[in-house]
Amino acid sequence: MSQHAMPSTLRFLLAARRSELHGLEALASTCELATLVSKLVHVLQKERGSSNLYLCGGQDALRQTLAGLSSDASAVEEEVRRFLDRLEPDATRSAGKARLLNCIAHALYRLDELPRTRRAIRDRRVAAEEAGAVFTRLIASLFALVFEAADSSLDAGVTRLLVALLNFMQGKELCGQERAYGVMGYTAGYFTEAQKARLLELADLQKRCFETFAQYAGADALAVWERVEQGAGPALRMRDMALRTSAAERVDAGLAELWFGLCTERIDAMRAVESLLAEALTLQCHRRIVETRAELDNHRLLLSRFADRASDDTPAMLFQLQGRILDVPPQDGVGEAMERSILDLMREQAQRLRQSDDALALARGALEERRRVERAKWLLVSRHGLSEQAAHDQLQRVAMDRRRSLDDVARQVLAELDGAGLPDDAAAG
Incomplete structure (x- = not known):
């Protein structure tokens, strides 16, 4: 039966369901990207940590460890590149995706510069802080890519899990940065005032990320996270020790390896939480796709019933006392029972979308806040020539000085600055 022969109401209900299904299938791609990026970031964090220890005076035997970590990271990088290669860069098929495409280009550029940095690390031709900054910029560009892709999420349940995963990934990355600062300070025997301030800032930012994660994560991930936190005591005590050091109150440089080991143990334990979140995200997205396909099939069943009635040319001529002919299809082909079915579908769909919109607004609020901070940071980088870290520090300092939130x-x-003639990729990072 042609589309034009069915009632308009049913036709648009079917179109709405198909649109929702296509959106969920696109969202499944975003979930896959988030999972791949979390996997790549984890191996890059391990490589950055060992590179930092090596450049701060570690044994030459670490070179072999670094070679293995680089190989692991390169293998996962290839997975990410293959995924990105499947995305369509043709502008005619990518309307409204300029920021996302800019983010992809930026992340690939950062990946392309990594081999040169690796060679410099092996030959000890680069300072630990500079090498660490290369990895940190790369990881930041990968996060920006996932945050931009997640902006299209239109399902409340999936968005909640995305918010939990992305905030946890960010908190874990801040732990990795803290590990690097700690290695440099302990290797020197004491921490400068600037390093102490940075450690305190990193601790505060971690706390915020993990609080947001806890708001949106499921019970399984929270239970594992609680166990990770229970084992964090030794690393936290070493953080406190670092804050008490000075040029006059030094500590043994050998503590750098102990600090590195404790932080690495904690970060590796966090990976279990990250993996649980990624698995839950994939399952939730798959579940919603299955549900939506089933609902679409139910709509099609109603359409089939409508088609059967509309094509019946010889109905039985039964009369009731009021003189109305029974079993004769109405002129529009929709009888009372079918009319009730369509109305039920409309009410059900409207109620579900309304509830989904309310939940989605709450979940996306947290996602939008983090995206705004990322965009503001990269605008400062582009406009004022700041490093990424300096731009973030400036935002944080202004927020503290004015007693305002980072989002404000x-x-x-x-x-x-956003309307001041800057290119899109400056904003997207």
Whole structure:
């Protein structure tokens, strides 16, 4: 039966369901990207940590460890590249995706510069802080890519899990940065005031990320996270020790390896939480696709019933007392029972979408806040020539000085700079 022969109501209900299904299938791709990026970031964090220890005076035997870590990271990088290669860069098929495509280009550029840095690390031709910054910029560009891709999420349940995963990934990355700062300070025997301030800032930022994660994560991930936190005591005590050091109150440089080991143990334990979140995200997305396909099939069943009635040319002529002919299809082919079915579908779909919109608004609020901070940071980098770290420090400092939230400061920066003729990739990072 042609589309034009069915009632318009049913036709648009079917179109709405198909649109929702296509959106969920696209969202499944975003979930796959988030999972791959979390896997790549983890191996890059391990490589960055060992590179930092090696450049801060580690034994030459670490070179073999670094070679293995680089090989592991390169293998996962190839998985990410293959995934990105499947995306369509043709502008005619990518309307509205300029920021996402810019993010992809930026991440690939950062990946392309990594082999040169690896060679410099092996030959000890680069300072630990500079080498670490290369890895940190790369990881930041990968996060920006996932945050931009997640902006298209239109399912509340999936979005909640995305918010939990992305905030946990960010918190884990901040732990990795803290590990690097700690190695440099302990190797020197004491921490400068700037290093102490940075350690405190990293601790505060971790706390915020993990609090947001806890708001949106499921019970399984929270249970594993609680066990990870229970084992964090030794690393936290070494953080406190670092804050008490000074040029006059030094500690044994050998503590650098102990600090590195404790932080690495904690970060590796976090990976179990990250993997649980990624698995839950994939399962939730798959579940929603299955549900939506089943609902679409139910709509098609109603359409089939409508088609059967509309094509019946010789109905039985039964009369009731009021003189109305029974079993004769109405002129539009929709009888009372079918009309009730269509109305039930409309009410059900409207109620579900309304509930989904409310939940989605709450979940996306956290996602939007983090995206605004990222965009504001990269606008400062582009406009003022700051490093990524300096731009973030500036946002954080202004927020503290003015006693405002980081999101409020990011909004102000975007309002002042976003329309000032900057290219899209500056904003997207």
